Amino acid sequence: MATIMQKDALIELVANAQAIVIKRVDPDLPLTDDEIRLGKIRDYLYSTDPDKIDYQKTLDDVKNIKEKYKDLPIHSHYL
Numbered sequence: 001m002a003t004i005m006q007k008d009a010l011i012e013l014v015a016n017a018q019a020i021v022i023k024r025v026d027p028d029l030p031l032t033d034d035e036i037r038l039g040k041i042r043d044y045l046y047s048t049d050p051d052k053i054d055y056q057k058t059l060d061d062v063k064n065i066k067e068k069y070k071d072l073p074i075h076s077h078y079l
Helices: 004-022 033-047 054-068
Strands: none
Touching: 004 033, 004 054, 033 054
């Protein structure tokens, strides 16, 4: 269960994670599994009532994806 504020925080976190991932993968290649997963999480958050969202699991899922990319260099396409 999540509060409305936690749902909002998760939406922000997903947007931040998407920005990090997108800047570090080749934009000319098909979407990665992580990009697709973040999109599905975003859609789920927007379409689900806060009391049906598992806050901690969603938080952990997004953080785990973000961690894989945050220390990678920004793709040359964006420099």
